[in-house]
Amino acid sequence: MLRVDAISEAEIVEARRRLPRVFSRPIKERLLSWAGWTAFAGLVLYCLVRFDFSPFRLWDGAHELGLITRLMFPPSAGGNFDLFLWAILETLGMAFLGTLIGGVLAFPLGFLAAKNIVPAWIFHFGIRRVFDVLRGVDVFIWALIFVRAIGLGPLAGIMAIAISDTGTLSKLFSEAIENIDGKQVEGVKAAGANRIKVVRFGVVPQVLPVMLSFALYMFESNVRAATILGIVGAGGIGLLLADRIRAHVWDQASVIIIMILITVYAIDFLSKKIRERLIGKGKSELMN
């Protein structure tokens, strides 16, 4: 039986000698941690001052926001409901086509960037950096660039989504291809297939459901992105929303925001159901 009161002074000293870290951390570690926290506090303080987080300013803004929120209710479309609904459909169409083009482009690129398909190190290193650049530029920036290059309208938004999706999906696809089960590939090889046939019958059947579910996942996130691309003139509901907000027509703005929320919920729900069917419930939850 363990008895706490039976521990003698000598035993404590002995324990202290043997396990010094249980009693206190070494001074160097403590100093480092103190320095870290001080730097952190300093940075937070600097942010507070630099961004003028004074309680008065926050309060004034909150007051203003309260006024705006009050003006948002009751929501009223002001006879523009059809226009809004059409814009929502346009938004969905943009997200769908953008994801589709991105996915179609990413399919071959994903194979080219997979280490187990193309073993040349320099090749997939290079192509992956290209994906990084495509992904690193936000879809909003791409939209602005395409608006300048091909003009206002949903096409700019579609292209923006397609380009940034090409980067993201290629990366995800190549990782999915690298994680395949080697046994099926071996089986196809053993049956005397050439390289193309190995990919077609050994790799593609394994990765296709995963790829589709990634594409669906991107579609969800693109619907969200497409709702705001209109702010820079790249089509969709965002243009109407930005106009209503800039013109202070708050009751119509709130209708649009509610419509966006409903659309996003509906698409998330549908896409989750399809993904569960594609790759099983557990995996699709991991992705969220």
Added chain:
Amino acid sequence: MPEASSTPVTVNPVAVFERARAEMLRQKRVQGVILAVVFLACLTAAVIAGQFNIFTLIEGFPRTTEYIEKLLPVLRWETLGTDVAEWYWNTDRWLELLVETLLMAFFATLLGTVGAFVFSFFASSNLTTAYWMYFLTRRFMEIARSVPDLVYALVFVFAWGLGPLAGILALAIHTFGASGKLFAEVNENIDPNPLEGVRASGGNWVEMIRFSVVPQVLPVFASYTLWRFEINVRTAAVLGFVGAGGIGYELYTNIRLSYYEDVSAILLIIVATVICVDLSCEKIRHRMIGKEFL
């Protein structure tokens, strides 16, 4: 199948297999046709709703490449130094804006995460104090993360004026909603035994959270927060498009005014920053997770 039922002994296994196989193939074909029809319907609807026109796209293609060509700076090998200096003529201002962008992302992540941390305990079904509290925090988080952050920024710019404050608050609200949901899900998946231990030794609710939940979830929370910071850096870089501070406004004006070389210079800065932040956060995350398993 009259033959099979009357004389079960003479069932031909090959025929049974062939029949089952034919049935499976037929089902697969029907499924494929249905999927194809649904897909084509979606595609048609998307093409009509998105006003997609392949000819405009083909027309737009050379214009896009032309635009990207214009973005590229003139760099000659003989005068590389001066050319680069000319390209990055406004580096001081851009770096300052970049620092502002990073600080905005940092501060917004901090504010949003602190809120998410506190409220996640009310939003987890195994820890919440009352059902109405659970319901309210869950719904509030849902709204906070479902409205796009740029829409918040657009509205907040009217409430708090142009500048980084509106952007930080918009990012913070979105972070609160997104991280809060993830945190709550982590809380719901913890090991319940330590909870019982603290309660059995007489701890109250706060002590239970502090001594049995927090030690379990903190590493996961930290890793999520780093990931959220990466996302917020990207978003903070575009908040300026709606006047909510950061490097985005500079980029926006330069694109609008067609200062091509400035556009590519700023874009390169943003991409390099995003990649650096991603890589360093990934390193830290791996180290944290590695420690966990030791």
